[in-house]
Amino acid sequence: MVIENVNLKRQYKSIKSEIDDAIYSVVQSQHFSLGPALADFEIQFADYIGSKYVVGVDNGSDALIFTLLALGIGKGDEVITPVNSFTSTTFAITEVGATPVFVDVNRDTHQISVEAVKSKITSNTKCILPVHLYGSPCEIDKIKSITDQHGIALVEDAAQAHGSYLHGKHLGTYGKMGVFSFYPGKNLGAYGNGGAICTDDEKLYHKLRLLRNFGQEERYFHKEFGYNSKLDDIQAAVLTVKLHHLNEWNSKRRSIAKLYDAALTNIVKPRILDGALPNRHLYVIESDSRNKLLAHLNKKGIQALIHYPLNIHLQECYKHLGHKVGDFPNAEDISNRVLSLPIYAELKKTEVAFICAEVEAFNHESV
Ligand SMILES: *Cc1c(COP(=O)(O)O)cnc(C)c1O
Numbered sequence: 001m002v003i004e005n006v007n008l009k010r011q012y013k014s015i016k017s018e019i020d021d022a023i024y025s026v027v028q029s030q031h032f033s034l035g036p037a038l039a040d041f042e043i044q045f046a047d048y049i050g051s052k053y054v055v056g057v058d059n060g061s062d063a064l065i066f067t068l069l070a071l072g073i074g075k076g077d078e079v080i081t082p083v084n085s086f087t088s089t090t091f092a093i094t095e096v097g098a099t100p101v102f103v104d105v106n107r108d109t110h111q112i113s114v115e116a117v118k119s120k121i122t123s124n125t126k127c128i129l130p131v132h133l134y135g136s137p138c139e140i141d142k143i144k145s146i147t148d149q150h151g152i153a154l155v156e157d158a159a160q161a162h163g164s165y166l167h168g169k170h171l172g173t174y175g176k177m178g179v180f181s182f183y184p185g186k187n188l189g190a191y192g193n194g195g196a197i198c199t200d201d202e203k204l205y206h207k208l209r210l211l212r213n214f215g216q217e218e219r220y221f222h223k224e225f226g227y228n229s230k231l232d233d234i235q236a237a238v239l240t241v242k243l244h245h246l247n248e249w250n251s252k253r254r255s256i257a258k259l260y261d262a263a264l265t266n267i268v269k270p271r272i273l274d275g276a277l278p279n280r281h282l283y284v285i286e287s288d289s290r291n292k293l294l295a296h297l298n299k300k301g302i303q304a305l306i307h308y309p310l311n312i313h314l315q316e317c318y319k320h321l322g323h324k325v326g327d328f329p330n331a332e333d334i335s336n337r338v339l340s341l342p343i344y345a346e347l348k349k350t351e352v353a354f355i356c357a358e359v360e361a362f363n364h365e366s367v
Pocket of ligand 1: 086180182
């Protein structure tokens with residue numbers, strides 16, 4: 001028996017006719033780019049998250065880049081961001097020529113430290129780019145008060161946070177802009193690449209629409225420099241089908257997380273904020289002998305993964321920034337101890353029980 005970290009085949013089986021119809025109807029219409037399926041998804045996703053506007057783009061990484069470009073952030077500007085994320089978050093800052101200013105995370109939540117953010121603000125700080133890691137909220141309300149107070153832009157990397165809330169407000173809607181990824185393994189995943197930006201700001205909305213479409217408002221007339229990064233209509237149609245199931249899937253993920261919580265009482269897990277409704281994108285545990293536990297689970301056919309094994313400041317591509325081991329001790333400790341257990345809506349109770357038994361068996365053997 002193999003238990004994948006995410007099993008998309010089971011999901012497809014459960015919605016096959018809806019998906020097949022949606023793809024077929026786009027093919028029949030032959031509107032593959034900037035067509036009605038995209039417009040429809042943008043409206044429905046905006047409505048779902050409670051944002052005025054949504055702009056669909058090719059992927060979450062481009063979405064991050066476009067938010068910074070739309071804000072006019074570039075050379076000489078500083079953007080504060082946590083070292084514990086997928087490196088793509090920081091790549092966006094590098095891509096626009098700005099300087100990433102790294103901060104540590106809280107040891108208990110694994111999320112960006114508000115105190116660290118405060119200590120890194122300078123006259124060059126133009127934006128704070130926090131991440132809602134694992135689909136759980138960071139203290140975005142507190143960060144928003146800081147950015148409001150200092151007149152700094154706030155952009156949320158909500159790439160893992162579809163259907164996650166803090167105090168009843170959808171993540172991604174606290175800041176000037178919020179970024180989502182629809183990479184297949186995300187809670188709302190396309191059948192290929194996909195991403196989106198949400199905003200309540202009409203000017204930014206228009207800028208983002210230009211950025212994704214060669215800077216064109218009218219075909220072959222380029223108002224601004226731009227890119228080719230649109231969410232394809234076939235992907236948009238798939239996402240619209242899946243959006244209607246997202247609440248049910250997230251609620252199943254929360255039930256699975258509860259089963260894990262109940263069985264793994266002796267295991268350290270990241271603390272989730274009061275007032276949070278997380279989408280349970282990842283179910284993360286900590287272990288003193290993480291690598292051995294990972295090997296044990298893999299041997300038993302359980303596909304556990306590490307999110308993430310090396311902090312951004314220690315990545316080879318950022319060697320030139322001059323960071324060293326010990327600069328961000330919480331994030332570094334976390335990266336050596338975390339393990340993500342399989343979680344998805346169709347994961348069976350018996351499978352969860354098997355996974356928990358193997359985690360417990362390993363712990364007994366290793367004491
Ligand atoms: C997935 C992800 C991204 C990148 O999204 P892509 O669509 O894969 O480009 C960025 N940030 C975080 C935190 C992610 O999990």
